[in-house]
Amino acid sequence: MIASTGSDTSRSVLRDRRFVRLWCGTTASGLATWALPFVLGLAVLDRGLTAAGLGIVLAARTAGFLLAVPISGVLADRYSRRAVVWWAGLAAALATPFIALGLGRSIPLMTVAAAVVGAGQGACRPAFQALTAEVVDAGRRRRANAAMTLAVRVTTLVAPAGTALLAAVLDTWWLLIGTGLLWLAAAVLPPRGLPAPARTADSGRFLAEFGEGxxxxxxxxxxxxxxxxxxxxxxxxxxxxxxxxxxxxxxxxxxxxxxxxxxxxxxxxxxxxxxxxxxxxxxxxxxxxxxxxxxxxxxxxxxxxxxxxxxxxxxxxxxxxxxxxxxxxxxxxxxxxxxxxxxxxxxxxxxxxxxxxxxxxxxxxxxxxxxxxxxxxxxxxxxxxxxxxxxxxxxxxxxxxxxxxxxxxxxxxx
Incomplete structure (x- = not known):
């Protein structure tokens, strides 16, 4: 059941199980996003990846992000926002092991996989934003958004430090697999939102739908x-x-x-x-x-x-x-x-x-x-x-x- 817009505004969002699931999924995606550059940086230190290769892989991730954001915006309005989060997180989770497989072997493989991970990251962002509005009633969205941004800021501190600590006991390959598991959690944890909207005359025409936005x-x-x-x-x-x-x-x-x-x-x-x-x-x-x-x-x-x-x-x-x-x-x-x-x-x-x-x-x-x-x-x-x-x-x-x-x-x- 979707959160109401009425009398429940005094209830803390952190006591709302549906929001907590959404918050955990968003946090998992943030940890995966911030951890990847540090894991690849460790690969450079271990000489499994060159500095130039690191730049190419991270640039591919950014390109995938920017390409996916407008496409995801249209899809998340056309279909269920929860479904978009699921497929985006799943794509990033499945692509991450190929970054690990390409480490020290194939920069092109790592580049393509990183672009898919970036696309998953970019597809999640507008879908998470819209899903928050579906899960949380209007009177509590300010605190919900504050909790979301807190998660983002905490991950910027935790991801590098956590990566450094885990690097003492795990090699880079397993750290990369760990970021894939975080993306899987981001795909699985968020709750269902509203049903998919009815199709319109412009459905299926990407430019027309994005232009409406x-x-x-x-x-x-x-x-x-x-x-x-x-x-x-x-x-x-x-x-x-x-x-x-x-x-x-x-x-x-x-x-x-x-x-x-x-x-x-x-x-x-x-x-x-x-x-x-x-x-x-x-x-x-x-x-x-x-x-x-x-x-x-x-x-x-x-x-x-x-x-x-x-x-x-x-x-x-x-x-x-x-x-x-x-x-x-x-x-x-x-x-x-x-x-x-x-x-x-x-x-x-x-x-x-x-x-x-x-x-x-x-x-x-x-x-x-x-x-x-x-x-x-x-x-x-x-x-x-x-x-x-x-x-x-x-x-x-x-x-x-x-x-x-x-x-x-x-x-x-x-």
Whole structure:
């Protein structure tokens, strides 16, 4: 039975067995996703894989992810969201042993298998987002989304540490098989959601169905503005973290410890942000979320000039805190405002734009630093991170992430 939208809102989502199953499945997929690069990194250390081969395999996984996201959005709206999660997780689980088989033998085999794993990962994301809206009633979705993001942040800490500990007793082949078992758990654990919707005249025409999702997104100006701001922050701020932070850690501080500590500070800030937003619901939740997103600007700003490492750590705590102040209201508002039959397609557009721009930003930043210098590029990244959310706050509906908030406030005073 699907969770009701009425009197059960006071019940904790962590006492809802259906949500716990969904949370465990999502967590398993997150652990598998974050563990794979570290397992393959261990293979490089063991000389079972070259650095170039590692880059090719991980790039194939990213390509599979980006290709599958829009396709999954259409399929998850056309068929049962639970079925899409099942097949996506199963595909990733079955493909993972072929990565292990190709280790030290065949880079092409590993590449194809990694692309399938990435496709499974990408197919799960919009389906999980839509399935959350089916399993959890509207009054508890904010806390449910906070619990989901907490799981994501915990996996970023647990997956590397757990992989390192297991590597002491297991070889790389068995660690890879372990990630496959995690994908199998992600396929099996989530509960059933709503029945598959009735087929429409456009069913079977992928572009027409995806276009319907794009039109739905365009009906919500706050969504397009927020997505644009998120894409700008990912393109600049995330790229600064991935490219400039290692360089600054090496050149200014002479040690990699600042790099590791800053990334840990970011994760701890994100954990604090998820805990905070689970209990705090500001009246202007849209503007608060966009203000949180702008906090990412402190990350490149802290790298602009030599500063005490504590200033860098504080900046990354703020960045992590802010990203969750944005994520949870963003996901919750999308689940609330978007027409349910189109939710997976709109969510796939969200993931496609935000995740799709990340590799482009990484490719752009290093040549930009070589051409213009590190400080001007970092200053530009910080400026974009501050200004893009501020511009998004001007869009209609951005105050509360709602297209109908103007009508709820009533007519303007005369």
């Amino acid at each position: 794009v039109r739905e997104a365009r009906r919500h100006p706050w969504f397009l503005a927020g997505l644009g701001a998120l894409a700008a922050v990912v393109f600049t701020g995330y790229s600064a973290t991935s490219v400039a932070l290692p360089l600054v850690s090496r050149d200014h501080y002479g040690a990699e410890v600042v790099l590791a500590a800053a990334l840990t500070a970011y994760t701890l800030g994100a954990l604090a942000g998820a805990l905070l937003v689970a209990r705090w619901q500001p009246r202007a939740q849209g503007w608060t979320a966009l203000a949180g997103l702008s906090l990412y600007g402190f990350a490149p700003l802290s790298l602009l000039l030599p500063a005490h490492p504590a200033a860098v750590f504080a900046a990354y705590v703020l960045a992590g805190l802010g990203i969750e102040l944005f994520n949870v209201p963003w996901f919750t508002a999308t689940q609330r405002e978007v027409e349910p039959r189109l939710l997976a397609r709109v969510s796939s557009l969200d993931f496609l734009v935000s995740y799709g721009l990340a590799p482009l930003g990484l490719a752009f930043l290093a040549p930009a630093v070589d051409a213009f210098g590190r400080q001007p590029v970092l200053a530009g990244c910080a400026l974009v991170c501050f200004l893009a959310p501020a511009a998004a706050a001007l869009a209609p509906g951005s105050h509360g992430f709602s297209r109908s908030e103007r009508s709820r406030r009533g007519p303007p005073a005369t």
